Amino acid sequence: MKPIESSTLAMLDQRCPRCHQGPLFTHSAFNLAHFTDMPERCPVCGLVYEIEPGFYWGAMYISFAFGTGIMLVVGVLLFYLAGDPATWVYVTCVSIGVLLTCTLSLRYSRTIMLYLFGGVRYNPEWASAPTRRSVPE
Incomplete structure (x- = not known):
């Protein structure tokens, strides 16, 4: 498989930040039992995904920002498109929106956390460059 050159596209495709080839998750986002x-380690380059114990706890803040954004977008759309409906309509629509996007929100918050705070950058020559978190040979 040819690596994705752009780090942004690799992040959107949820690929390893070092080689841009290995998947970050083992199952589909629609598999509700195993979506997390x-x-x-990366099956391609051997990069350890969990940098330290509890590393992904920081992803809760990113996920919170996603949830807040979803709430604001749904609220503004309802206000302008539905003519400021009753409060129960806001609560119901926001709840449905957050529930429908919670799996993607969690996965992308972990992906962003790894890309921004994992301390690893894309390296097209990863096979010949030694790193401290690679699989011992």
Whole structure:
């Protein structure tokens, strides 16, 4: 598989930040029983995904921002398109919107956390460049 050259496109495709080839998650986002499962290491380059214990706790803040954004977008759309409906309509629509996007919100918050705070950058020559978090040979 040819690596994705752009880090932004690799992040949107949820690929390893070092090689841009290995998947960050083992199952589909629609598999509700296992949508949070991540391999311990990248299956292509061997990068350890969990930098330290509890690393992804910081992703809660990113996920909170996603949820707040969804709430604001749904609220503004309802206000302008539905003519400021009753409060229960706001609550119901926001709840449905957040529930429908919660799996993607969690996965992308972990992906953003790894890309921004994982300390790893894309390296097209990852196979020949030694790093401290690679699989021992």
